[in-house]
Amino acid sequence: MSNAQQLTSTITSITRVGAYWHMVLRAPSIADAVLPGHFVAVAVGDAGSSMLLRRAFSIHNATIGESIEVIFAEHGAGTKWLATQKVGAQLDIIAPLGTPFILPRSTMSCVLVAGGYGSAPMGMLARALKRQGCHVEVILGAASGDRLFGVLDLKRDADNVTVTTDDGSSGVRGRVTDVLAEIIGQSGAGVVYACGPMPMLKAVAKVATEHSVYSQCAVEEAMACGIGVCMTCVLPVIGDDGQTRMVRSCVEGPVFRGDRVRWDDVHTIPADTVGAPIPGGH
Amino acid sequence: MSIDLSTNLGALQLAAPTLTASGCAAAGRELAQFGDVATLGAVVTKSIMLNARSGRPTPRMAETPSGMLNSIGLQGPGIEQFIEKDLAWLTEHGVTTVVSIAGGTVAEFGELAGRLNGEPGIAALEVNISCPNVESRGQVFACNHDSASEVIRTVRSQWTNSAPILAKLTPDVTDIVSIAQSVVEAGADGLSMINTLLGMVIDVDAMRPMLGGKTGGLSGPAIRPVAVRAVYQVHAALPDTPILGMGGIRTGHDALEFLAAGASAVSIGTVVFGDPSAPWRIARELGEELETRGYRSVREVIGKAHQAG
Numbered sequence: 001m002s003n004a005q006q007l008t009s010t011i012t013s014i015t016r017v018g019a020y021w022h023m024v025l026r027a028p029s030i031a032d033a034v035l036p037g038h039f040v041a042v043a044v045g046d047a048g049s050s051m052l053l054r055r056a057f058s059i060h061n062a063t064i065g066e067s068i069e070v071i072f073a074e075h076g077a078g079t080k081w082l083a084t085q086k087v088g089a090q091l092d093i094i095a096p097l098g099t100p101f102i103l104p105r106s107t108m109s110c111v112l113v114a115g116g117y118g119s120a121p122m123g124m125l126a127r128a129l130k131r132q133g134c135h136v137e138v139i140l141g142a143a144s145g146d147r148l149f150g151v152l153d154l155k156r157d158a159d160n161v162t163v164t165t166d167d168g169s170s171g172v173r174g175r176v177t178d179v180l181a182e183i184i185g186q187s188g189a190g191v192v193y194a195c196g197p198m199p200m201l202k203a204v205a206k207v208a209t210e211h212s213v214y215s216q217c218a219v220e221e222a223m224a225c226g227i228g229v230c231m232t233c234v235l236p237v238i239g240d241d242g243q244t245r246m247v248r249s250c251v252e253g254p255v256f257r258g259d260r261v262r263w264d265d266v267h268t269i270p271a272d273t274v275g276a277p278i279p280g281g282h
Numbered sequence: 283m284s285i286d287l288s289t290n291l292g293a294l295q296l297a298a299p300t301l302t303a304s305g306c307a308a309a310g311r312e313l314a315q316f317g318d319v320a321t322l323g324a325v326v327t328k329s330i331m332l333n334a335r336s337g338r339p340t341p342r343m344a345e346t347p348s349g350m351l352n353s354i355g356l357q358g359p360g361i362e363q364f365i366e367k368d369l370a371w372l373t374e375h376g377v378t379t380v381v382s383i384a385g386g387t388v389a390e391f392g393e394l395a396g397r398l399n400g401e402p403g404i405a406a407l408e409v410n411i412s413c414p415n416v417e418s419r420g421q422v423f424a425c426n427h428d429s430a431s432e433v434i435r436t437v438r439s440q441w442t443n444s445a446p447i448l449a450k451l452t453p454d455v456t457d458i459v460s461i462a463q464s465v466v467e468a469g470a471d472g473l474s475m476i477n478t479l480l481g482m483v484i485d486v487d488a489m490r491p492m493l494g495g496k497t498g499g500l501s502g503p504a505i506r507p508v509a510v511r512a513v514y515q516v517h518a519a520l521p522d523t524p525i526l527g528m529g530g531i532r533t534g535h536d537a538l539e540f541l542a543a544g545a546s547a548v549s550i551g552t553v554v555f556g557d558p559s560a561p562w563r564i565a566r567e568l569g570e571e572l573e574t575r576g577y578r579s580v581r582e583v584i585g586k587a588h589q590a591g
Contacts, residue, residue: 004316006557006558006559050347050348051345052345052502052503052553052556053350053556054556094558222341222342222343224350224352224555225554225555225556227313227315228312229306229307229313229554229555229558230305230306230343230354231328231337231342232343232352232354233340234340234342234357235340245336246336246337246357251312267339267340267494268339269336269337269338269339274336275333275337275357275358276336277336
């Protein structure tokens with residue numbers, strides 16, 4: 001378990017970046033502990049807000065001794081409220097949360113795949129991998145060019161960036177998985193890292209596994225607490241003992257081995273899960 | 283002036299008036315990042331069953347106005363692992379622990395109570411006869427006098443130590459007072475109330491219920507007036523039965539309402555999901571609310587709202 005802190009943080013910057021928002025939060029004591037793949041849970045609304053639950057965002061960047069950064073999209077009432085906040089406003093935050101990406105022990109080629117603003121944590125990850133001497137390929141995909149995030153920054157952080165869009169408005173027309181196999185082959189990648197919507201993660205994990213490449217996927221599941229007490233954000237994952245369990249994406253995840261998540265069974269309880277209901281029983 | 287925040291649930295002495303609520307703090311360990319769990323009134327653990335249980339399919343949660351709907355379905359490791367890992371951790375850390383149990387049958391409740399009877403470190407047993415997230419409403423024992431009493435009688439027969447037995451009740455009944463009377467006659471030392479209310483949210487894009495389990499339990503401040511009413515009615519009928527009050531408590535002010543309605547202590551549930559330090563904060567705020575009104579202790583306000591007639 002990460003050692004998370006709950007504190008009141010001041011917004012030092014909040015700006016629109018294409019289809020998304022980029023927010024900087026002053027949090028010196030948290031910033032020092034952030035690793036790529038960690039997330040932050042932010043309380044939304046005022047003290048008497050009717051929205052009780054926090055919103056979870058992967059951490060985009062951390063500046064030691066200063067701040068953390070997040071990227072968010074306006075989806076519902078909570079993120080819409082967040083987008084109205086100004087510099088100087090205070091937010092109640094909890095971070096760092098979750099199990100981050102695991103970095104390889106040796107120097108190797110890595111492919112980072114992201115869909116939409118799933119690219120948020122990839123800059124931090126790319127820089128960490130580069131510091132270890134790894135070759136870093138990035139594949140960024142989105143429905144259209146305006147839904148991409150972080151292309152320019154990742155071009156600086158990584159060795160190479162390939163863009164795909166469903167409508168062909170930017171980069172290669174198609175999905176990230178249309179180019180993934182070729183890039184794994186060309187770069188001789190040993191690890192694929194992925195962050196984005198669940199269908200994309202499922203497809204990426206499948207390609208990686210088919211090519212005998214280890215994959216690390218940061219999943220996206222609805223969470224109520226983010227700290228491991230509510231059991232809301234579970235998904236079926238195969239453990240070291242070969243048994244499937246419903247595990248928490250907030251504590252055991254959000255990063256899981258792609259070959260261990262039972263992607264086809266997400267939102268179900270597979271019959272061979274530990275503790276699965278017995279037909280006709282309780 | 284210092285305020286005496288200690289209280290008791292029957293024989294159980296509590297150093298602080300705020301406890302966690304079952305299902306809202308796991309077995310306490312995760313909350314240790316945000317405060318010293320040994321200073322809470324107690325940790326009430328997530329309801330444990332005999333065997334490991336996977337719970338219901340996701341989505342398991344939908345946020346609702348001032349509340350949320352959940353259909354977790356009692357996911358847990360089963361009683362043996364609970365004793366070995368969770369109860370051991372709580373005992374080792376000096377936490378006052380209320381163990382919540384849930385069974386699919388009356389016999390299972392009895393077996394759970396029997397298994398826990400000899401274990402050290404249990405301050406009270408909470409008998410969850412009101413979880414709405416089961417396959418059949420027939421398994422919500424607290425909806426029926428006979429099944430509610432039968433469970434409590436069976437647990438009582440297996441529970442030979444002095445730690446109190448609390449029966450957890452649902453407000454989804456016509457007359458909660460008569461259910462309360464039944465379980466007290468059957469041997470419950472106290473009552474935990476209320477559990478969640480059965481609810482549903484529909485996704486109108488997909489045109490189906492939002493939750494994997496279709497229905498879920500509604501909790502949070504949205505249900506607070508229902509809970510305060512239930513506590514008030516039951517305290518009026520059973521003034522000598524201690525009540526652990528819960529249902530959407532978010533502030534010290536809310537906690538004071540429950541005490542005035544007749545609760546001897548309160549559990550902080552759903553609000554912990556949004557604010558994991560809430561159980562400590564609310565205890566502090568309650569002290570301030572008491573002081574502002576010229577009270578010096580938690581005990582003197584218990585049931586106070588009944589005095590006006």
